[in-house]
Amino acid sequence: MFVPLSSPDITEKEITAVNEVLQTRFLALGPKLVEFEEKMAGCVGRRFGVAVNSGTSGLHLLVRALGIGEGDEVITTPFSFIASANCILFERARPVFVDIDPDTLNINPGLIDDAITPRTKAILPVHAFGQPAEMDTIMEIAARHGLKVIEDACEAIGSRYQGEMAGTFGDGAVFAFYPNKQMTTGEGGMIVTDNEEVARLCRSMRNQGRGEGGGWLDHERLGYNYRMDELSAALGLAQLERLPEMLARRAQVAEMYNRRLAELEEVRVPYVSPQVEMSWFVYVVRLSEEINRDAVMAHLRFCGVQCRPYFTPIYLQPFYRQMFGYKEGDFPVTEQAGRSVVALPFFNNLTEEQVDYVVRTLKEAIAIYRD
Numbered sequence: 001m002f003v004p005l006s007s008p009d010i011t012e013k014e015i016t017a018v019n020e021v022l023q024t025r026f027l028a029l030g031p032k033l034v035e036f037e038e039k040m041a042g043c044v045g046r047r048f049g050v051a052v053n054s055g056t057s058g059l060h061l062l063v064r065a066l067g068i069g070e071g072d073e074v075i076t077t078p079f080s081f082i083a084s085a086n087c088i089l090f091e092r093a094r095p096v097f098v099d100i101d102p103d104t105l106n107i108n109p110g111l112i113d114d115a116i117t118p119r120t121k122a123i124l125p126v127h128a129f130g131q132p133a134e135m136d137t138i139m140e141i142a143a144r145h146g147l148k149v150i151e152d153a154c155e156a157i158g159s160r161y162q163g164e165m166a167g168t169f170g171d172g173a174v175f176a177f178y179p180n181k182q183m184t185t186g187e188g189g190m191i192v193t194d195n196e197e198v199a200r201l202c203r204s205m206r207n208q209g210r211g212e213g214g215g216w217l218d219h220e221r222l223g224y225n226y227r228m229d230e231l232s233a234a235l236g237l238a239q240l241e242r243l244p245e246m247l248a249r250r251a252q253v254a255e256m257y258n259r260r261l262a263e264l265e266e267v268r269v270p271y272v273s274p275q276v277e278m279s280w281f282v283y284v285v286r287l288s289e290e291i292n293r294d295a296v297m298a299h300l301r302f303c304g305v306q307c308r309p310y311f312t313p314i315y316l317q318p319f320y321r322q323m324f325g326y327k328e329g330d331f332p333v334t335e336q337a338g339r340s341v342v343a344l345p346f347f348n349n350l351t352e353e354q355v356d357y358v359v360r361t362l363k364e365a366i367a368i369y370r371d
Contacts (some may be wrong), residue, residue, distance in 0.1 A: 006180035055176025059087035127156035158279035261277035299365035
């Protein structure tokens, strides 16, 4: 049996929505874009939405719109997709890493105060795998030190922390809609904020720096081509309507895994904080230290089960080592997680038969590959 790591959930509803756009004269900067922005902002509970071509682009624009620049520092997590740190480097600021919580795998708020310096301008927490970071503590620290907060909610559309939607805590937040996310636009992202000036700047910068009321070739500031097209926006609108049912289905798949893996002592299933309502992005397990993780993954792939190490610590990537001199041992909790995590196949339409096969194959691999 072949079981892919992820698979988008596309129905006739999405196909019809995209085809309808193709029959109009608008393929970019049209009415679907505006509608998607408004409905996404409303869904999250923010005043403004700004659609962009990726979550990475959205994070970059927020960093720039909030005035973070050369020589500034932004405190963030080393256990994430690399874009959450790269977006800081784009503006010649420096990502300052602190280690993660061993349970949630999110940034450890208890370590943030010690990392703050006179150059610190913001905190950028990442809601890893769909689980929001400890936002009440992070917001309190930020308020005490006069820092901005950028939520990387790219993996957490629909999650809640203490009853509040992920993406509603910071000065701005970003969601992403890559095909493996809870909802997809193919490629795409969405900035949400309550700050009208931040939204205005982000709209301008995504469109080559053009002002909202200016002419086609009038550029008020440095900008980029970070626009989302009408086809993607139409796909996003259709997916947004189906989001509750898709999140419910993902929760069912996660529960299927949880039940089957609960008694396998070498596997730790994902921890979900009691303060969190989870929106499942991926299903990531951790293997015991005595298990040869890489050999287990090779066995899974040989048997047709796609899997992935999720994540490799950002600071151990070659150019971060070269640029900043990071080395193994700098953030031990992050490194332990990086050595032990495995993302198993996870998507809306994963069947019970497929889950059974994945779990059975995983058990076989663990029995074989003990150090």
